[in-house]
Amino acid sequence: MTPSGKRACPKPSPIDEVLWKGTHERLLLFNSDAEKFILESTNVYDIIFIDAYDGEDIFPHKLWEPCSPFLQALGNRLHPGHGTVVVNLHADVDLVVDTPNPPIFSFLPMGKHVSQVCHAYKDALLEPDCSSNGFAYTVSVPWVCNTSLVVCRGFDRPEDSSAWSMVFNSLMSKALLVEKLVDMPFSCMQYIKRGFTPVD
Known part of the structure; x- marks a missing residue:
């Protein structure tokens, strides 16, 4: 979607059609500058995806500093x-993989x-003092x-x-349901099984 609310591409490319099997028709995606979009938006969203790396592979400070206008508006x-x-x-850890026996990480x-x-x-x-407010992983x-x-x-x-x-098991079952409902062309289960880590 463009910032004005119109579809950026009226018709998906043949490759997208084959790979995503119509998934794109059931989702509204906004591709925009994250800070500008969030600061100017008045909508409330169910889910927000943030891919904030710039061309230099740096996550801009303005998108994660605790007191930033972006995080407060988010x-x-x-x-x-x-x-x-x-x-x-x-x-952001140095992994040495150019060795005869590189380490294998599940996470x-x-x-x-x-x-x-x-x-x-x-x-x-x-909210830090509210145990029923949510969690991160x-x-x-x-x-x-x-x-x-x-x-x-x-x-x-x-x-x-x-x-x-219990959270992990619920996530696994819901992931299967989402994959089925959205008719995902690939499974995310292998990543969830091997790389799930709570953020304390």
């Missing part, structure tokens, strides 16, 4: 009862920068050195490992 644009934010994060260790971004979003979007895709942060509102925050196991 909290107001996200549905208070069930809103979810998904943030694309690149790994990516979080370096200082990624950890700061995760906590900034969690703190900005969830990451899912890693090590082979592309990528991690997705997910911050969910409206759920009880797990207090121990057994409660997190």
Whole structure:
């Protein structure tokens, strides 16, 4: 969608049609400068995806500093009862893979920068003293050195490992349902199974 609300591409390309099998027709996606869009919007969204890296592979500070206008406005644009934010994060740890026996990770260790971004979003979007306000977790895709942060509102925050196991099991079952409903051409299950990590 363009900022004016019109479809950017009236008809999907043949490749998109084959890969996504009509999924794009059931979603409204806005491709825009994140800060400008959120600061100017008055809508409340169920889910917001943020892919904030610039051409230099840097996540701009203005999009994750705790007191930034962007994070404050993001909290107001996200549905208070069930809103979810998904943030694309690149790994910021040095992985040596040019060795005869490179390490195999089921999840990516979080370096200082990624950890700061995760906590900034969690703190900005969830009330710290309210256990029923929501929770945050990451899912890693090590082979592309990528991690997705997910911050969910409206759920009880797990207090121990057994409660997190229940969250994980629920996530797995819902992922299967979403894949079926949306008719995803690929499965996300392998990433969730191997790379699920709570953000404390």
